Amino acid sequence: MASYSVLHGSVALITLQNPPVNALSAAVRAGITDAVQRTLKDPQVTSVVICGQNGRFCGGADIREFGGSMSGPPLVPMINAIEAMDKPVVAAIEGVALGGGLELALGCHYRIAHRQALVGLPEVTLGLLPAAGGSQRLPRLIGLPAALDLITTGKHILASEALKLGIVDQVTDGNALNMAVEFARRIVGKPLDPRRISTLPCPSPPDVDFLLDRVLAQVRKRARGALAPVACVGALRAAVFLPFAQGMEKERELMGALFDSGQARALQYAFFSQRLVSQLENHCCYWARYGLVPRHIAPEEILERCLYALTNEGFNILQDGMAAGPEDIDAIYVFGYGWPRHRGGPMFHAGQVGLARVLEKLEHYQHKHPDVPYLKPSPLLRRLVAAGSPAVQKWREFLNKDRVHSQL
Numbered sequence: 001m002a003s004y005s006v007l008h009g010s011v012a013l014i015t016l017q018n019p020p021v022n023a024l025s026a027a028v029r030a031g032i033t034d035a036v037q038r039t040l041k042d043p044q045v046t047s048v049v050i051c052g053q054n055g056r057f058c059g060g061a062d063i064r065e066f067g068g069s070m071s072g073p074p075l076v077p078m079i080n081a082i083e084a085m086d087k088p089v090v091a092a093i094e095g096v097a098l099g100g101g102l103e104l105a106l107g108c109h110y111r112i113a114h115r116q117a118l119v120g121l122p123e124v125t126l127g128l129l130p131a132a133g134g135s136q137r138l139p140r141l142i143g144l145p146a147a148l149d150l151i152t153t154g155k156h157i158l159a160s161e162a163l164k165l166g167i168v169d170q171v172t173d174g175n176a177l178n179m180a181v182e183f184a185r186r187i188v189g190k191p192l193d194p195r196r197i198s199t200l201p202c203p204s205p206p207d208v209d210f211l212l213d214r215v216l217a218q219v220r221k222r223a224r225g226a227l228a229p230v231a232c233v234g235a236l237r238a239a240v241f242l243p244f245a246q247g248m249e250k251e252r253e254l255m256g257a258l259f260d261s262g263q264a265r266a267l268q269y270a271f272f273s274q275r276l277v278s279q280l281e282n283h284c285c286y287w288a289r290y291g292l293v294p295r296h297i298a299p300e301e302i303l304e305r306c307l308y309a310l311t312n313e314g315f316n317i318l319q320d321g322m323a324a325g326p327e328d329i330d331a332i333y334v335f336g337y338g339w340p341r342h343r344g345g346p347m348f349h350a351g352q353v354g355l356a357r358v359l360e361k362l363e364h365y366q367h368k369h370p371d372v373p374y375l376k377p378s379p380l381l382r383r384l385v386a387a388g389s390p391a392v393q394k395w396r397e398f399l400n401k402d403r404v405h406s407q408l
């Protein structure tokens with residue numbers, strides 16, 4: 001939800017309330033929409049400040065809502081209505097203004113931030129793009145090159161850097177909310193048209209086509225099949241060449257395609273998995289407090305059973321002749337499945353660990369779980385170990401001899 005109060009008899013304060021990060025859930029959007037209506041109707045109110053509860057402006061759209069059917073007032077018309085208000089609206093940014101949170105702030109006429117606050121449009125890291133006007137307003141505010149950098153990487157930057165880029169208007173080491181309220185009182189009566197970002201032209205360099213093509217090529221190379229970074233460039237291209245309303249249509253169209261993609265679902269799953277893991281540690285404390293004894297599973301067991309079953313299947317694939325050498329399998333994992341390049345690939349990694357050790361581990365886990373077929377050591381792995389565990393670069397040669405030998 002969002003609370004509404006009036007300070008000094010004339011400044012409406014809208015406070016986002018959705019701990020821990022004040023994500024823009026349906027209830028928060030409904031609260032903001034109601035509060036905006038109240039400010040419009042109240043003749044005593046001459047300016048508005050939007051802030052977040054507990055020193056956090058807003059962590060963006062509520063990612064948990066993405067899985068189900070969306071309800072409540074949509075974000076885009078809500079932000080457009082804020083921008084269209086004839087009373088100045090100031091965003092008081094403390095903690096974070098990320099994703100939809102920054103997009104909300106970009107719909108305000110001014111942005112005042114604490115120096116240590118983090119701002120950014122990290123949607124790309126969730127397989128999405130900033131689809132509440134961020135891809136259209138940010139380049140209009142700070143120019144195409146800087147917007148391309150922020151939106152295609154999704155990086156968070158400090159408010160002090162955002163000030164240099166022109167994303168925020170002022171920063172403070174003190175209380176950003178108090179500063180925003182004082183600022184809001186001072187600017188009453190100043191023209192608002194130049195502050196409505198959607199009405200501004202998008203500043204872009206003369207060689208804009210060349211820039212967009214170059215960035216697209218870089219992004220494609222870096223993205224290695226990820227759809228969102230490429231869609232981000234498409235949305236920014238629209239910001240340059242199309243009027244705001246049409247750019248917003250393009251933004252929505254691109255977002256629609258990303259929303260339904262398996263990639264967005266996978267990245268959002270990874271976001272929550274990462275956080276769930278740290279909570280499991282707390283569950284262990286809970287168990288201990290109530291005298292419960294959890295079955296201990298070492299993290300190595302989970303890792304090794306997954307990893308060695310994978311490499312074991314790699315040995316079976318090599319033995320069956322479906323891949324010519326370990327490099328084929330490793331290249332698929334490094335380039336197609338994000339295996340850390342510095343670990344070479346699963347087959348290279350097995351060589352680094354030591355084939356004898358991989359075999360020993362597989363035998364150990366097979367003994368404990370005889371019903372899991374993937375843990376049954378591959379005959380090729382056994383032969384490689386028996387041959388003295390040659391280096392991974394020698395396996396292709398070994399396989400060729402092995403195949404010739406088996407045909408004789």
Ligand SMILES: CCCCCCC[C@H](O)CC(=O)SCCNC(=O)CCNC(=O)[C@H](O)C(C)(C)COP(=O)([O-])OP(=O)([O-])OC[C@H]1O[C@@H](n2cnc3c(N)ncnc32)[C@H](O)[C@@H]1OP(=O)([O-])[O-]
Nearest residue numbers: 021023059060061062063064098099100122130131132275
């Ligand atoms: C046409 C269609 C229109 C669509 C419009 C799209 C709008 C927009 O462009 C899309 C977005 O904004 S996409 C969003 C773009 N925004 C982002 O990508 C920002 C994502 N968030 C972050 O990067 C970090 O959480 C912060 C840096 C905010 C805080 O870091 P920290 O202090 O280390 O804390 P922590 O441990 O990380 O999180 C604490 C708890 O908060 C939870 N939670 C957090 N954000 C959430 C969210 N947005 N939602 C829900 N929950 C969220 C988190 O799960 C955890 O819950 P738990 O139950 O306690 O485990």
